[in-house]
Amino acid sequence: MSEEKNLKPSIEELKKELKRENSKKEYRTVLRNTLFVVVVVAALAVLISSFFITVLKVTGDSMTPTLETGQIVIAQNSSGFEPGELIAFYYNNKVLVKRVVGSPGDWINIDGEGNVSVNGVVLDESYTTDKSLEPTDITFPYQVPENRYFVLGDHRSASIDSRSSVVGCVTKEQLIGKVIFRVFPFDKLGGL
Template sequence: MPSVEQVENELKNIRYRKKFRSTLFSTVSILIVVAAFAVLVSTLFFPVVQVAGSSMEPTLKEGDVLILIKSDNVSYGQMCCVSWQNKSLLKRVVGLSGDVIDMDSDGNVYVNGELLDEPYVEKKELGRCEIEFPYQVPEDKIFILGDQRESSVDSRSSAIGCIGKDQIVGKVLFKVWTKE
């Protein structure tokens, strides 16, 4: 027959195991709920993308991780992510609906007759261009360009052209991680 002390120790161990299981279960449950919430928020409101390619250098480098905000309300100079043929493209908004875009052989961009100030472009160049300038941006479309003009595939390409508002994944909110 066990002593009273042994019975008390065994009851203490049983209560400890029960409390441990309860704490473990509630912690795991909370982590699952938080993870599900984070996935839901990132999918619906704040998508996360990683930069692939060099078309936005020096502003964005390959491997940078960005937080976007889901919105098709973009303005001049903003960087946005657009969906094109199941790919995500990060580019800069240069023209909105109705704007007349012109680009000279030196790579200077004019929007509605005014020279665009582009301090983010290191080397201005016409690059690969398959459209004729001056070009008027169609209704409900935006004209996008990469910062690395000689290698960027953007609205100057007839394959991409102007982007519809329904193709905008979101605009860049901030950079989370920079690959150095």
């Protein structure tokens, strides 16, 4: 009989075992909830980036000093753009960022010194580092075709843009969205 008594667990041992089992259940619950939250957040991030915003890394010098290589910006998915706004668009499996200068139907003219006029009004382009007509292979004045946008880089002598038939005017199918915010570097964080 004393042997049977020793085979039965003590109350302390039962409490320890119960605590261990409860800890396992609690751990599984926390793990399951954490995985659920991670999956939901990832799905929301994909949905938001697909339908509302796109995060882009700037490469090249065509938009200096406004944007520089290595900076990270956010583009808001949009289909309508105003002159002066920065837009991102697809070109030859790359993403380019340029400034909208002309909308469908506008007449664009660039004189020999690089001064741009739209519908006869000379633009005040304080954001450019150098005004330049080159590189160009189109004839000015130039009328922007329907459903397209005429875009220029801010660093004109280093930018291949709508002045060249290689890039041409941007179609609505190429558009990603309006570049609205600089995320990195942090010292230049803010709207554009």
